[in-house]
Amino acid sequence: MRHWLILGLSSLSxxxxxxxxxxxxxxxxxxASTLGAxxxxxxxxxxxxxxxxxxxxLIAGLVGDRWGHxxxxxxxLAIFAAAALVGVFASSADxxxxxxxxxxxxxxxxxxxxxxxxxxxxxxxxxxxxVAVWTGSTALGMPLGPIAGGYLxxxxxxxxxxxxxxxxxxxxxxxxxALVQQAPVGGHAVRIDFAGTVLVSVxxxxxxxxxxxVGRGQLTSTTVLAACVGIASVIGLRLWRRRADRHxxxxxxxxxxxxxxxxxxxxxxxxxMGILFLAPVYFQVxxxxxxxxxxxxxxxxxxxxLLASLxxxxxxxxxxxxxxxACGLGLLTVGLISLSFLSWHAGLWLTVLSxxxxxxxxxxxxxxxTNLAMxxxxxxxxxLGSALxxxxxxxxxxxxxxxxxxxxxxxxNAKVSADIGGLAIDPDATSxxxxxxxxxxxxxxxxxxxxxxxxxxxxxxxxxxxxLSCAVVTLVAATxxxxxxxxxxxxxxxxx
Numbered sequence: 001m002r003h004w005l006i007l008g009l010s011s012l013s014x015x016x017x018x019x020x021x022x023x024x025x026x027x028x029x030x031x032a033s034t035l036g037a038x039x040x041x042x043x044x045x046x047x048x049x050x051x052x053x054x055x056x057x058l059i060a061g062l063v064g065d066r067w068g069h070x071x072x073x074x075x076x077l078a079i080f081a082a083a084a085l086v087g088v089f090a091s092s093a094d095x096x097x098x099x100x101x102x103x104x105x106x107x108x109x110x111x112x113x114x115x116x117x118x119x120x121x122x123x124x125x126x127x128x129x130x131v132a133v134w135t136g137s138t139a140l141g142m143p144l145g146p147i148a149g150g151y152l153x154x155x156x157x158x159x160x161x162x163x164x165x166x167x168x169x170x171x172x173x174x175x176x177x178a179l180v181q182q183a184p185v186g187g188h189a190v191r192i193d194f195a196g197t198v199l200v201s202v203x204x205x206x207x208x209x210x211x212x213x214v215g216r217g218q219l220t221s222t223t224v225l226a227a228c229v230g231i232a233s234v235i236g237l238r239l240w241r242r243r244a245d246r247h248x249x250x251x252x253x254x255x256x257x258x259x260x261x262x263x264x265x266x267x268x269x270x271x272x273m274g275i276l277f278l279a280p281v282y283f284q285v286x287x288x289x290x291x292x293x294x295x296x297x298x299x300x301x302x303x304x305x306l307l308a309s310l311x312x313x314x315x316x317x318x319x320x321x322x323x324x325x326a327c328g329l330g331l332l333t334v335g336l337i338s339l340s341f342l343s344w345h346a347g348l349w350l351t352v353l354s355x356x357x358x359x360x361x362x363x364x365x366x367x368x369x370t371n372l373a374m375x376x377x378x379x380x381x382x383x384l385g386s387a388l389x390x391x392x393x394x395x396x397x398x399x400x401x402x403x404x405x406x407x408x409x410x411x412x413n414a415k416v417s418a419d420i421g422g423l424a425i426d427p428d429a430t431s432x433x434x435x436x437x438x439x440x441x442x443x444x445x446x447x448x449x450x451x452x453x454x455x456x457x458x459x460x461x462x463x464x465x466x467x468l469s470c471a472v473v474t475l476v477a478a479t480x481x482x483x484x485x486x487x488x489x490x491x492x493x494x495x496x
Contacts, residue, residue, distance in 0.1 A: 016165055024049070065116075
């Protein structure tokens, strides 16, 4: 019974973290209206969560291996809960960006520790099912964000998202403190690579900043400097790892199965998070749905994703990991391609069908890939390995939101400029679809109607372009899965 309670708490924790990764998306219009957030600030409110988290994941895993998974997990939940409760009272967009960043740091500590505790606390006979439930909770949290988040925003305001998250994290903290025993750890064998971790952090932050600002058409000296720092950090990280590897302990990334499973997870989250970032704005601003209605449209994605996650592990055990992951990525590709035919003045049937296919594809691919990666980990490497898996997911999310969001912005601006170029309207007033709709409502009349139609059409076509781009990414991921993923994982494998 205690084992299942631990699994329940781990799943609850991941549900909270994944929920917060997407719940803020449906509150973007409210952030803009109540806090006066600019388009850039809105994007940073979203990506700060993943950027800050992804930058410390490795050190979180190493600290957990050295000082104990339970202790590290409790501290992570405390940081997350405290930051969320502070967010309830945020009065500016900049404050909210900082709050989201601190929540991301707490979440980055929690995520690998929950997976490590499953790896070290549960019997080996149930770990496959436990990881399926864990990944199912993670996967369910992504679409649950717009659904539950939309309801909370409509009924109580955006602060309710932070209050709910803080209270839920506090509940999980109390449960872990009472139920989990501190497992023995090989602390004397763990050398924390502070220099390497700092370089990874700089790479993530610098490159994400560069992608976002360039996508907004803001090629400033700061952007160029950030890109240069990012490139220099990549080179420095490579040189440092060559030196460190002479004395480093075994790294899970030396195992091809682990390495390619993580690559699959990265490409998966890159595509899905990019689309989920754009969807709430489309439903609320273009279609005119409320936050709750916008969340309800995501229900097919949530249900199909959860069901596929729960059965994919058994299917992979019966057939092959490689085949199930490739099949999932193939269905995801089909869903993204169908989403590219979206039309804002048509019905929702195509949207619902596309989201259902995307959910099935993600569920089939994510769980077996995570199980494969976990299968090679030794108990003393559970924290580091779990952190690496989570880092690939976080970085994929950050790059997806940054690159896909920027590509959508470029496509939207090019289309809207061509369609409404003859109108006597300040181009800055149409720099985002939200701004364009606000201006259209203020102007009214035929000019307002033309502006509204042009902006809606431009944003819908931009989603179509990025959906096709994401389909190309997932098709490449499916090809790599067929070529490089093993049919099944071998526990504790040391193959190099």
